[in-house]
Amino acid sequence: MSTDSWALAVDEQESTPKSIRNSRILKAGDAALHGTDDDVDKPEEEEKEDKATQSLLNKLIRSNVVNNTNQVEVLQRDPNSPLYSVKTFEELRLKPQLLKGVYEMGFNRPSKIQENALPMMLAEPPQNLIAQSQSGTGKTAAFVLAMLSHVDPGLKWPQCLCISPTYELALQTGKVITQMGKFYPEVTLAYAVRGHKMERGVKIKEQIVIGTPGTVLDWCVKLKLIDPKKIKVFVLDEADVMIATQGHQDQSIRIQRMLAKGCQMLLFSATFEDSVWKFAERVVPDPNIIKLKREEETLDTIKQYYVLCNCKEDKFSALCNIYGAITIAQAMIFCHTRKMANWLSGQLSKEGHQVALLSGEMVVEQRAAVIERFRDGKEKVLITTNVCARGIDVEQVSVVINFDLPLDKDGNPDNETYLHRIGRTGRFGKRGLAVNMVDSQRSMEILKTYERHFNKKIMRLDTDDIDEIEKIAN
Numbered sequence: 001m002s003t004d005s006w007a008l009a010v011d012e013q014e015s016t017p018k019s020i021r022n023s024r025i026l027k028a029g030d031a032a033l034h035g036t037d038d039d040v041d042k043p044e045e046e047e048k049e050d051k052a053t054q055s056l057l058n059k060l061i062r063s064n065v066v067n068n069t070n071q072v073e074v075l076q077r078d079p080n081s082p083l084y085s086v087k088t089f090e091e092l093r094l095k096p097q098l099l100k101g102v103y104e105m106g107f108n109r110p111s112k113i114q115e116n117a118l119p120m121m122l123a124e125p126p127q128n129l130i131a132q133s134q135s136g137t138g139k140t141a142a143f144v145l146a147m148l149s150h151v152d153p154g155l156k157w158p159q160c161l162c163i164s165p166t167y168e169l170a171l172q173t174g175k176v177i178t179q180m181g182k183f184y185p186e187v188t189l190a191y192a193v194r195g196h197k198m199e200r201g202v203k204i205k206e207q208i209v210i211g212t213p214g215t216v217l218d219w220c221v222k223l224k225l226i227d228p229k230k231i232k233v234f235v236l237d238e239a240d241v242m243i244a245t246q247g248h249q250d251q252s253i254r255i256q257r258m259l260a261k262g263c264q265m266l267l268f269s270a271t272f273e274d275s276v277w278k279f280a281e282r283v284v285p286d287p288n289i290i291k292l293k294r295e296e297e298t299l300d301t302i303k304q305y306y307v308l309c310n311c312k313e314d315k316f317s318a319l320c321n322i323y324g325a326i327t328i329a330q331a332m333i334f335c336h337t338r339k340m341a342n343w344l345s346g347q348l349s350k351e352g353h354q355v356a357l358l359s360g361e362m363v364v365e366q367r368a369a370v371i372e373r374f375r376d377g378k379e380k381v382l383i384t385t386n387v388c389a390r391g392i393d394v395e396q397v398s399v400v401i402n403f404d405l406p407l408d409k410d411g412n413p414d415n416e417t418y419l420h421r422i423g424r425t426g427r428f429g430k431r432g433l434a435v436n437m438v439d440s441q442r443s444m445e446i447l448k449t450y451e452r453h454f455n456k457k458i459m460r461l462d463t464d465d466i467d468e469i470e471k472i473a474n
C-alpha cells in the first residue's frame, strides 16, 4: 500500500467513534431525551456500543483505584532473577519531582498491580511487560510513571511513545501525564492525534508523544517528525480496545517494527481473550507477564424476589408500593428498552422522585455526568438500560430492580448480565436486595432459569401486602 493510501485509511479509522461523532448536547424537551424517536423501543443491545466509549466512560467517572483482593500472577521472562515488589513509592527511588507529583495526586501507596509492575518497568536494563488487569486498577498511572522516569529532560526529542485506541482516550492519558509531571516542567508532551496538523520534517522537541496509531504512524513515516529509533519506551495502552478497531492492530505492529531493538515495550489490557494475547505476543518480545484476575461477583449476600405483574402500569404500582413501604437509599432500575426507561422516568418524576436517566443517545460526557451525580447521591434512582450500565460499578447501590429481566440479543436468559446487575464482589459484600418484575409466562420461565443457574431461591413478593414488603428490608 502506498504511503498516501494508508494515510487516507488511517484518517478514516481515526475519525471520531460514531457514538461521539453523532453527539449533540441534549436539552430538556429534546425528542431524543423523551423517547419520541422511532427507534426508542428497540432493545438497546441492538445498538452497537463501542469498547472505547465504555472505557472512556469508566475513566471519566472513576475517582479512585479499584481494590482487588486477588493475588497478582507474575510470569517472569527469566524465572531465576529475583522478583521485586514494592509496598511504597519511596522504595522505587523515583526522582523527587515525580514522587511529589504522585503524592499530589493523592496516591499513598502503589496499587496491587503497581506493586509488581513498577519495579519491573523501572528496572535496568529495561524489561518488556504485558500487563492485564481490569479497568481502574492503576495501569495508566503505572506506565505514565515509568515513561516520566525514563525521560532524559536534557534531550529535546521524543523518547517515550504511547499509543491509545482513540483521540479521547489519548487525551485522558495525556492528562495523567500532565498531572503526574506537574513538578517536572522540563518534560513536555505532544499529542499525535487527528486535527494536530504538522508540517513535514518539523522536529518535535517534546520528550513524550501520545497518540492514536494512524497519526503516530504518519508522524514517524510520512512526516518524519519522530525518529522511532530514538524511542526508549513504547507503550501500547488498552490493547483489547485497540484490536476491536479495524486496522489499528496492523498499524501498531508497523510502529513497533520501526523501533530500536533495545526499546522497552509495554502493553496493557483490561481483558485477555485469545485475540489480545496473540496480538500482545507480536508486539512485545520476551515479555514479563503480570495478571490480576477480576474479583468474582456473587449472589450470596443478595436477597432476591420476584413480583407478578400484568403490564407496565402494574409494575409501576408495585414499585411505588415498595418505595412506600421501605426506605431505599439508592436504587438502580433496569429496563429493556429506551422507551420503557423514558416512560418510567416520567412516571417516577411525577411521583416526586429524584430520577436520573441514563440513555443510549447521550454523549459519553453526559452519561459520565449522570453517573457522577448519582454516585454523589444527588439523585436517588438511576434508571437505565443494559447497554448504558455495562461495565460500570456504582458501588453503593443496595437495591436493584429489574423492571424488565435481562435478556440477550436473541431474547434468551443472560446469566452474566443478571449476575453483573445484582451481584457484588467480595469487598462490597454488603447485603443487597434485588426485585424482579415478572409480567408473562415467558418472563417467569426466564426467572426460573436464573434461579436454576445460580442455584439460589428467588422468592415471591406480594407488593399489595405492606407488612410483607417491610420484612424484606430487614
Ligand SMILES: Nc1ncnc2c1ncn2[C@@H]1O[C@H](COP(=O)(O)OP(=O)(O)OP(=O)(O)O)[C@@H](O)[C@H]1O
Pocket: 055, 058, 059, 062, 063, 064, 065, 066, 105, 106, 107, 108, 109, 110, 111, 114, 133, 134, 135, 136, 137, 138, 139, 140, 141, 142, 270
Ligand atoms: N496507587 C494509587 N493510589 C490511589 N489511586 C490511584 C493509584 N493508582 C491509580 N489511582 C487512581 O485510580 C484510578 C484508576 O487508575 P488508572 O486509570 O491508572 O487505572 P487503569 O487500570 O489504567 O484503568 P483505566 O484503563 O480504566 O484507566 C484513577 O483515578 C487513578 O488516579
